[in-house]
Amino acid sequence: DLYAGEAAAAWKRTSEAWPALRGSLILRLQLLRIEWLHLRARLALAVGQLEEAARYARGLEREKMPWSLALAGLIRAGVAASRGRREQAAGLAASAEQACEAAGMAHYAAAARHRRSEWMKGAETADAWFAAQKVRNPARMVALLAPLPENGP
Numbered sequence: 779d780l781y782a783g784e785a786a787a788a789w790k791r792t793s794e795a796w797p798a799l800r801g802s803l804i805l806r807l808q809l810l811r812i813e814w815l816h817l818r819a820r821l822a823l824a825v826g827q828l829e830e831a832a833r834y835a836r837g838l839e840r841e842k843m844p845w846s847l848a849l850a851g852l853i854r855a856g857v858a859a860s861r862g863r864r865e866q867a868a869g870l871a872a873s874a875e876q877a878c879e880a881a882g883m884a885h886y887a888a889a890a891r892h893r894r895s896e897w898m899k900g901a902e903t904a905d906a907w908f909a910a911q912k913v914r915n916p917a918r919m920v921a922l923l924a925p926l927p928e929n930g931p
Contacts, residue, residue, distance in 0.1 A: 781922045785824030792818060812838065812846045819853045826927035828857050848877035852890050852924055859897055860927055868898035871924075885911075889923035892916070 779788035805811045819834030831853055838850035851874035859867035871894035878887035888904040888911075895903040908916040 780820060780824060780925060781918055783918075783921065783928070785821055785925065785928055789821045789825045789827075792821060808841060808843070812841050812843065812849070815841075815846075816849045816853075819849075820922075820925050823853065823856045823860065824921075824925035824928060826860070828860055831857050844877065845881040845883060848874055848881045848883060848886065851877055852886060855890065855893060856924060856926055859893070864897040868894050871897065885919075886923055889920045892920045893924050893926075 779785065779791070799805065799814070805814060815834050815837045819831050819838065822828070822830035822834060835850040835853040835857070838846040838853065841847075851870055855867045855870035855874055858864075858870055871890045875887045875890035875894065878884070878890060884907070888907040891902060891907070892904040904920075905916065908919065913919050
């Protein structure tokens with residue numbers, strides 16, 4: 779849904795799934811807990827729930843894993859951009875890009891670089907990376923990995 783631009787439907791579905799997920803105890807597994815936090819953070823950003831996105835970013839930071847910290851940084855960049863703080867967002871995206879690279883998450887690093895190029899004139903784009911990976915629709919991939927509110931920041 780997020781890739782297809784249907785963030786509101788995904789937000790609703792994950793909200794409805796929360797009681798069953800919590801009751802299953804599956805979120806005791808750190809990997810799944812981080813994935814859930816990150817999904818909810820991305821969806822919150824995409825539907826413009828900035829306080830919720832920031833709350834999920836704090837949850838990712840509490841996990842204290844290099845990859846969860848990198849993802850939290852990318853969420854924080856999206857929150858800053860959505861609040862009109864493009865310079866701050868570009869700085870956060872640059873830090874997130876480095877953290878994603880260090881964690882071996884090249885696709886998230888490319889999404890961070892793409893967003894940074896939107897927020898800061900003269901910044902390097904991720905076009906070459908997406909082309910090398912044969913990504914057919916880089917804009918949709920970036921919207922999946924580093925979403926912004928559907929109505930724009």
